[in-house]
Amino acid sequence: MENRRGLLTRMRRWALVWLGLLGLIAVVGLGQAIAEDAPRLPPLSAYPLPDALVDWNPDSQDDYFDEITPIEGIGYLVWPDRPVQVYVEPPTDLSDRSQVWSQLVQGAVHDWSLYFPLVLTTQLEDANIAIWRDTPSIQWDANQSPRARSAETRYRIFVDAPDDATSCLRHQMTLIIRPGQSDQHIAGATRHELGHALGLWGHSPLETDALYYSQVRNPPPISVRDVNTLKRLYEQPTRLGWPLVRSPSIP
Numbered sequence: 196m197e198n199r200r201g202l203l204t205r206m207r208r209w210a211l212v213w214l215g216l217l218g219l220i221a222v223v224g225l226g227q228a229i230a231e232d233a234p235r236l237p238p239l240s241a242y243p244l245p246d247a248l249v250d251w252n253p254d255s256q257d258d259y260f261d262e263i264t265p266i267e268g269i270g271y272l273v274w275p276d277r278p279v280q281v282y283v284e285p286p287t288d289l290s291d292r293s294q295v296w297s298q299l300v301q302g303a304v305h306d307w308s309l310y311f312p313l314v315l316t317t318q319l320e321d322a323n324i325a326i327w328r329d330t331p332s333i334q335w336d337a338n339q340s341p342r343a344r345s346a347e348t349r350y351r352i353f354v355d356a357p358d359d360a361t362s363c364l365r366h367q368m369t370l371i372i373r374p375g376q377s378d379q380h381i382a383g384a385t386r387h388e389l390g391h392a393l394g395l396w397g398h399s400p401l402e403t404d405a406l407y408y409s410q411v412r413n414p415p416p417i418s419v420r421d422v423n424t425l426k427r428l429y430e431q432p433t434r435l436g437w438p439l440v441r442s443p444s445i446p
């Protein structure tokens with residue numbers, strides 16, 4: 196009796212092991228099927244130039260495009276859909292400096308809109324670029340001393356409508372412009388950061404360009420070199436805005 200019971204227990208154990216293995220094979224198979232059905236990144240492709248950049252043909256072709264870097268795996272940070280919608284944080288009260296800040300920031304949006312289609316929106320949920328009146332995070336300089344930044348720009352990349360067959364990679368930009376600085380520095384910092392938000396992800400080595408890497412006493416207007424660089428940027432390919440590729444599935 197003992198032996199037969201022992202044999203039965205062993206057989207049950209083996210049955211369990213085999214069931215476990217079959218289960219594992221099923222899970223691996225399912226995982227592979229899901230992986231095969233997962234959307235893949237679209238190929239890199241360029242978009243048509245905005246009209247203002249098609250018409251932009253200055254005498255000088257000088258630019259700093261070599262300083263502009265694409266994002267790994269994504270390509271250049273160009274905006275596929277235009278006009279790009281810009282939200283500017285509204286003033287908190289009528290007398291405050293926040294009124295001035297708002298006007299200066301909107302002025303900088305207008306400056307870039309001569310070269311690239313930008314419109315202001317009051318709806319934050321529609322915004323591609325959102326600009327906030329706040330203090331940027333502290334930056335540490337070469338001597339490990341804290342340095343208050345005048346502004347900063349961050350991007351976020353996401354998949355819109357992930358369940359939709361035509362879902363795409365999209366991006367959003369968030370700008371922070373510090374209010375406690377002179378009028379010309381608020382305007383200059385916003386011009387600079389908006390250049391980043393339009394995809395100029397890098398800096399110019401010349402202080403006569405809005406995208407010069409450091410703050411200067413008299414911030415320059417948008418230069419010919421800034422616009423030449425923007426034009427070259429918008430001739431570049433990206434994966435942003437193109438539909439994700441899905442492998443055909445069996446019905």
Ligand SMILES: [Zn+2]
Pocket residue numbers: 387391397398408
């Ligand atoms: Zn910068």
